[in-house]
Amino acid sequence: MSYDVVVIGSGPGGYGCAIKAAQIGLKIAVVEKRPTFGGTCLNVGCIPSKALLYASEVYAEVNRGFDELGFKVSKPNLDLIKMMDYKQLVIDSNTNGVAFLFKKNKIDAFIGMGKILATGKVEVTAENGTKQILKTRNIVIATGSDIAAIPGVEVDFDEKVIVSSTGALSFEEVPQSIIIVGAGVIGSELGSVWHRLGAKVEVIEFLDKALGTMDGEISKQFQKLMEKQGISYKFGAKVIDVKKNSRGAVVTFKKIQSDEVKKIEADVVLVATGRCPYTEGVGLQTVGVALDECGRVKIDGHWRTNVRGIYAIGDVVKGPMLAHKAASEGITVAEVLAGQAGDVNFDVIPSVVYTQPEVASVGRTEEELRAAGIKYKIGKFPFTASGRARAMMHTDGFVKILACSRTDRVLGGHILGFGASEMIHEIAILMEFGGSSEDLGRTCHAHPTMSEAVREAALAIFAKPIHL
Numbered sequence: 498m499s500y501d502v503v504v505i506g507s508g509p510g511g512y513g514c515a516i517k518a519a520q521i522g523l524k525i526a527v528v529e530k531r532p533t534f535g536g537t538c539l540n541v542g543c544i545p546s547k548a549l550l551y552a553s554e555v556y557a558e559v560n561r562g563f564d565e566l567g568f569k570v571s572k573p574n575l576d577l578i579k580m581m582d583y584k585q586l587v588i589d590s591n592t593n594g595v596a597f598l599f600k601k602n603k604i605d606a607f608i609g610m611g612k613i614l615a616t617g618k619v620e621v622t623a624e625n626g627t628k629q630i631l632k633t634r635n636i637v638i639a640t641g642s643d644i645a646a647i648p649g650v651e652v653d654f655d656e657k658v659i660v661s662s663t664g665a666l667s668f669e670e671v672p673q674s675i676i677i678v679g680a681g682v683i684g685s686e687l688g689s690v691w692h693r694l695g696a697k698v699e700v701i702e703f704l705d706k707a708l709g710t711m712d713g714e715i716s717k718q719f720q721k722l723m724e725k726q727g728i729s730y731k732f733g734a735k736v737i738d739v740k741k742n743s744r745g746a747v748v749t750f751k752k753i754q755s756d757e758v759k760k761i762e763a764d765v766v767l768v769a770t771g772r773c774p775y776t777e778g779v780g781l782q783t784v785g786v787a788l789d790e791c792g793r794v795k796i797d798g799h800w801r802t803n804v805r806g807i808y809a810i811g812d813v814v815k816g817p818m819l820a821h822k823a824a825s826e827g828i829t830v831a832e833v834l835a836g837q838a839g840d841v842n843f844d845v846i847p848s849v850v851y852t853q854p855e856v857a858s859v860g861r862t863e864e865e866l867r868a869a870g871i872k873y874k875i876g877k878f879p880f881t882a883s884g885r886a887r888a889m890m891h892t893d894g895f896v897k898i899l900a901c902s903r904t905d906r907v908l909g910g911h912i913l914g915f916g917a918s919e920m921i922h923e924i925a926i927l928m929e930f931g932g933s934s935e936d937l938g939r940t941c942h943a944h945p946t947m948s949e950a951v952r953e954a955a956l957a958i959f960a961k962p963i964h965l
């Protein structure tokens with residue numbers, strides 16, 4: 498069989514690339530090692546975690562009660578098995594959706610391990626060992642990423658007691674206590690899920706703050722809200738050992754400032770210290786595809802590797818490990834392969850943490866602007882001053898917008914609050930068009946909406962907010 502493009506990996510990067518290339522009219526094959534399509538995101542990442550985040554959020558809300566709203570409900574009974582069934586249903590509908598789109602776009606899908614044998618030649622090995630060879634003009638490596646253990650620490654993941662995000666999406670019962678290593682995105686989201694369902698959650702973090710890459714003010718406020726909800730943190734603590742014991746597991750950490758070594762125990766430990774590019778068994782060495790110093794596939798500005806006809810996208814290359822970044826790259830590479838112009842604006846890639854309240858960010862943080870020596874103005878608006886937020890009892894958090902002092906061009910937007918994951922996109926679109934705080938502040942926003950807070954934050958830069 499001969500193709501224009503063979504895509505290895507069917508995550509958001511790979512399937513987006515395949516569908517776009519097929520829409521343009523190219524003959525496409527996708528190779529996927531999992532039995533279902535969609536990669537980490539759909540099978541054991543974004544989608545299942547969002548299903549559990551939603552279910553646990555509703556559970557926690559009902560558990561808290563609605564007395565203030567004028568009605569009483571009885572305490573909910575948790576049926577974790579059913580909640581997991583719901584999660585699986587969501588996974589299945591999404592992975593089946595990708596299979597349907599492959600069929601609709603006449604994409605040939607091969608289940609098996611894809612290995613590049615030479616330029617233009619991909620071998621697919623099915624689970625039963627059967628092999629077939631696909632011939633192609635181009636290859637796109639979209640193999641994604643894998644769990645990274647704690648740097649310098651050997652961790653024996655059994656996915657029951659010592660778990661990665663995969664195991665933490667499938668506990669058979671709610672653990673009484675969880676230690677989470679890493680206060681990043683996974684630690685925050687899955688910590689929220691299990692805390693809402695009744696676990697005692699303690700997070701150990703190397704840095705002095707949660708969500709280390711987010712704007713400092715946002716992460717500080719986020720931490721306060723998480724602590725108010727009942728999650729506890731140990732900052733400036735480097736985990737140096739994780740082992741199973743008779744109770745569950747014991748975590749050893751060293752306080753960075755004092756070098757003091759401490760141990761804590763819990764029923765389970767979730768290690769959420771990042772992910773690493775997945776390049777094993779793909780045949781990169783055979784064809785001489787170069788990797789960078791971080792083990793990622795090295796690419797140029799057009800996603801070309803050093804080997805002619807081989808491209809790479811998503812978590813396996815540089816940039817944030819985000820499904821939507823991979824998807825944008827996939828679509829763009831399809832255009833490039835079809836001889837069209839394609840580009841991804843890496844300055845405008847939103848990032849969201851789906852806790853409650855949500856955290857969303859696009860563009861530069863205050864710390865990044867300061868480090869780059871760029872003079873900026875800040876506009877902030879709290880949800881406590883929003884009529885809609887008050888009506889929905891979602892007054893936690895604020896909007897923060899950063900604009901260039903000289904040009905007023907918006908350089909970054911950061912939102913902590915209910916619905917932040919949706920609101921962030923008006924700032925992203927504004928930034929994509931090079932818009933200013935005045936453009937945003939002069940745009941009529943529907944009343945009453947949470948988005949009015951975004952407008953008010955913009956007004957706080959070039960004029961004054963109305964409701965403060």
Ligand code: NAI
Nearest residue numbers: 679680681682683684702703735736769770771772818849
């Ligand atoms: P992360 O990079 O967000 O956070 C890892 C944290 O672990 C860091 O704060 C780091 O300082 C800490 N850490 C590292 N070694 C440590 C040690 N020895 N002791 C204590 N703390 C230590 O990584 P995470 O949360 O595992 O996420 C992995 C990737 O998946 C990220 O790139 C993330 O963006 C992506 N992801 C995105 C989601 C979203 O967009 N909502 C959801 C889940 C994951």
